[in-house]
Amino acid sequence: MIFDVSVQGRTVKAEVKATTADSYTVVIDGRPHVVDFRETGRDFASLLLDGRSFEAGLERREDGFVVHLPADNIAVVLQEAARGSAAAHKKASGPSRVTAPMPGKVVRLLVEAGQEVAAGAGLLVMEAMKMENELRAPRAGRVQSVAAREGLAVETGALLVVIE
Amino acid sequence: MNLKKILIANRGEIAVRVIRACRELGIPSVAVYSEADRLALHVRRADEAYEIGPAPSRESYLRMDRILDVAKRCGADAIHPGYGFLSENAAFARACEEAGITFIGPRAETIQAMGEKTSARRIAVEAGVPVVPGTLHPVASDEEIRREASRIGFPLMLKAAAGGGGKGLRLVPHADDLATAVDRARSEAKSAFGDDSVYLEKAVLKPRHIEIQVMADAHGNAIHLYERECTIQRRHQKVIEESPSPFLTPELRERMGSLAVALVKKVGYVNAGTLEFLVDKDREPYFLEMNTRLQVEHPVTEMVTNLDLVKLQIRVAQGERLPITQEDVRQTGHAIECRVYAEDPERGFLPSPGRIAALRVPGGPGVRDDSGVYEGYDVPIHYDPMISKLVAWGRTREDAIGRMRRAVSEYKVLGIQTTLPFFERVMRHPDFLAGDFDTSFVDVAFRRHEVVREAPWEVAVAAAAIQAFRDRKARRGALSQSAGAAPVSGWRVRGWREGAGGRL
Numbered sequence: 001m002i003f004d005v006s007v008q009g010r011t012v013k014a015e016v017k018a019t020t021a022d023s024y025t026v027v028i029d030g031r032p033h034v035v036d037f038r039e040t041g042r043d044f045a046s047l048l049l050d051g052r053s054f055e056a057g058l059e060r061r062e063d064g065f066v067v068h069l070p071a072d073n074i075a076v077v078l079q080e081a082a083r084g085s086a087a088a089h090k091k092a093s094g095p096s097r098v099t100a101p102m103p104g105k106v107v108r109l110l111v112e113a114g115q116e117v118a119a120g121a122g123l124l125v126m127e128a129m130k131m132e133n134e135l136r137a138p139r140a141g142r143v144q145s146v147a148a149r150e151g152l153a154v155e156t157g158a159l160l161v162v163i164e
Numbered sequence: 165m166n167l168k169k170i171l172i173a174n175r176g177e178i179a180v181r182v183i184r185a186c187r188e189l190g191i192p193s194v195a196v197y198s199e200a201d202r203l204a205l206h207v208r209r210a211d212e213a214y215e216i217g218p219a220p221s222r223e224s225y226l227r228m229d230r231i232l233d234v235a236k237r238c239g240a241d242a243i244h245p246g247y248g249f250l251s252e253n254a255a256f257a258r259a260c261e262e263a264g265i266t267f268i269g270p271r272a273e274t275i276q277a278m279g280e281k282t283s284a285r286r287i288a289v290e291a292g293v294p295v296v297p298g299t300l301h302p303v304a305s306d307e308e309i310r311r312e313a314s315r316i317g318f319p320l321m322l323k324a325a326a327g328g329g330g331k332g333l334r335l336v337p338h339a340d341d342l343a344t345a346v347d348r349a350r351s352e353a354k355s356a357f358g359d360d361s362v363y364l365e366k367a368v369l370k371p372r373h374i375e376i377q378v379m380a381d382a383h384g385n386a387i388h389l390y391e392r393e394c395t396i397q398r399r400h401q402k403v404i405e406e407s408p409s410p411f412l413t414p415e416l417r418e419r420m421g422s423l424a425v426a427l428v429k430k431v432g433y434v435n436a437g438t439l440e441f442l443v444d445k446d447r448e449p450y451f452l453e454m455n456t457r458l459q460v461e462h463p464v465t466e467m468v469t470n471l472d473l474v475k476l477q478i479r480v481a482q483g484e485r486l487p488i489t490q491e492d493v494r495q496t497g498h499a500i501e502c503r504v505y506a507e508d509p510e511r512g513f514l515p516s517p518g519r520i521a522a523l524r525v526p527g528g529p530g531v532r533d534d535s536g537v538y539e540g541y542d543v544p545i546h547y548d549p550m551i552s553k554l555v556a557w558g559r560t561r562e563d564a565i566g567r568m569r570r571a572v573s574e575y576k577v578l579g580i581q582t583t584l585p586f587f588e589r590v591m592r593h594p595d596f597l598a599g600d601f602d603t604s605f606v607d608v609a610f611r612r613h614e615v616v617r618e619a620p621w622e623v624a625v626a627a628a629a630i631q632a633f634r635d636r637k638a639r640r641g642a643l644s645q646s647a648g649a650a651p652v653s654g655w656r657v658r659g660w661r662e663g664a665g666g667r668l
Contacts, residue, residue, distance in 0.1 A: 001632075001633050001636065003629050003632065005625050005628070005629065007621050007624060007625055008619065008621050014625050014626070014629040016629050016630055016632075016633040018633070024633070026625075026626045026629055026630065028622050028625055028626065031622075033622070033626055035626050035630060037627070037630045037631075037634075041522070042521075042522055043521060043522040043578050044522065044524070044576070045627065045631070047623065047626065047627055047630075049623055049626055052623075054620075054627070056623070056624075056627040057522060057524075057576045057578050058627060058628070058631050059521065059522075059578045059579065064628055064632070065627070065628040065631060065632075067623075067624035067627050067628055068576050068578060069619075069620060069623060069624060070573035070574070071572075071573050071588050071619075072585070072588075072619040072620070072624075073585050074619055074621055076624050076625055076628035076629075078628055078629060078632055080632075080636070101511065101514050102514050102515050102516065102517070102545075103517060103545045104515070107351070125348075127355075128515045128517070128545055129506075129515040129517065129547065129548060129549040130331060130352075130355070130356060130547065130548055131331075131352075131399070131515070132348055132352055134348075
């Protein structure tokens with residue numbers, strides 16, 4: 001099974017071949033590694049990679065894993081290569097959607113629809129975990145719409161303001 | 165007088181910490197909790213637990229009437245307030261006194277005198293303790309704030325008079341930033357302490373934040389338990405503390421200890437308390453404020469003095485004399501604490517609440533983890549995002565740092581972001597290793613001087629690719645079997661066979 005992988009700004013190919021139930025050969029960009037992989041608990045595995053021992057936490061994400069190693073948490077995005085590498089590139093232009101970076105409460109709105117804002121201008125104030133954080137405009141433009149309302153509790157990713 | 169039952173008017177790790185002390189002393193403990201906290205660890209650990217209202221702290225952990233009502237109904241004769249919430253609320257201490265319930269902390273009048281920050285500054289001046297220049301009274305009107313601000317000059321610090329823990333606190337670099345800062349500080353202070361008055365202080369540049377732990381009994385005995393270095397902060401909130409401070413000379417340490425004891429004796433202080441100082445680059449100390457309660461970072465002091473501060477608090481509240489004198493207090497070895505927050509250090513320390521999918525906690529020599537969470541726990545959005553305090557002790561600062569680095573590498577929290585990766589980097593940072601940092605460390609020096617090490621990304625790729633491979637095989641196996649027998653995991657088959665073999 002071959003994966004297209006992106007990790008820490010790199011794009012590599014990784015091929016996984018099972019040799020026995022727990023033993024694998026993983027070829028990363030042409031370099032083979034012998035890996036003994038055993039689950040050691042929910043979301044954890046012990047890896048012996050070319051004889052080096054690693055305890056890894058494997059946190060599942062929609063597009064891959066965050067791998068917790070002793071000193072690093074590394075996000076690994078992967079996709080099976082056979083399925084076509086249709087890594088859809090997002091459109092760079094168009095309106096900017098400002099979404100909630102965390103669950104919390106909208107405390108104050110600082111802008112209204114139609115208003116011109118400079119890049120970095122405060123849009124609204126959110127409260128989460130007892131701290132107030134000001135969300136700022138990612139770029140200059142006109143406020144197209146304000147979906148947030150004062151006092152509203154929002155989840156991560158909730159649309160708050162659109163700037164065009 | 166021996167206390168019969170202690171109610172803990174708090175939540176999270178500090179409530180668990182107090183429950184542990186109660187259990188060691190054989191005193192039954194009572195937890196209180198909000199609707200959001202039924203499954204919090206303190207509820208599970210206490211002997212008794214009672215709900216006191218909806219999730220927002222204003223309607224639960226700050227409701228004195230409900231907490232006192234629970235105390236009366238369950239027969240608790242003492243209340244430990246922890247830190248935050250009602251711990252520095254003189255009205256609450258007074259209400260306890262009036263209800264005949266022992267408040268495990270100083271007397272209400274002392275909290276009032278020392279807890280209101282400007283009054284503490286006035287008392288310090290009277291006791292001959294140097295303070296940061298600024299207002300000696302809370303300022304109310306915007307007009308007065310503007311006038312005082314231009315008198316003191318910029319940059320200045322705007323602080324909630326009732327404040328603590330970095331809430332309601334703003335650095336104001338220029339006059340233009342004043343109005344927004346006042347707004348924000350007031351609103352935060354109102355929601356955190358129910359009091360929106362503020363005061364102003366000149367900002368001390370490149371300061372060290374060093375505090376002295378004190379302990380006093382009701383018989384006029386007061387001692388200090390040396391210092392804690394709390395300079396490493398983000399958003400004016402401490403993230404790493406240590407003792408001893410690598411910055412203090414023996415002379416300055418003795419001087420600050422004596423100043424602290426003098427101030428404590430002047431106000432007839434009882435119980436545990438902390439005097440916070442700013443020390444400027446010329447090693448001049450300025451008294452900042454007193455926290456009339458247990459501190460988050462008290463374990464650092466416990467590790468180097470070999471004392472249990474919570475048990476001492478309870479003994480003093482029972483009217484006992486301090487079991488030790490100043491001469492008995494020794495600062496042995498070095499301790500470091502890292503506050504593990506549910507925050508994303510890669511995104512400006514944004515809160516990262518949510519479910520802890522998996523958890524592994526470090527152990528071994530010299531390591532202590534004061535946690536308020538567990539695997540499967542949902543870190544709620546309503547409260548402070550600190551989930552645990554990781555403490556390492558070593559014979560020297562170098563030993564302690566080595567242990568902390570090792571403990572951080574063992575600590576695994578999956579499902580939410582935490583500050584652990586940040587600590588891993590700090591424990592390798594040349595400025596931190598050299599003990600050379602000021603309060604701007606997190607924002608400035610950290611990035612500038614960090615030695616970047618390449619992460620073992622190919623190990624991560626191998627782990628992720630194998631896991632994805634196994635997931636896909638399992639899914640295909642499940643699909644091909646779904647027409648016939650239900651899929652059976654290898655583990656279950658083996659377990660069943662061994663079980664059967666043993667019986668037959």
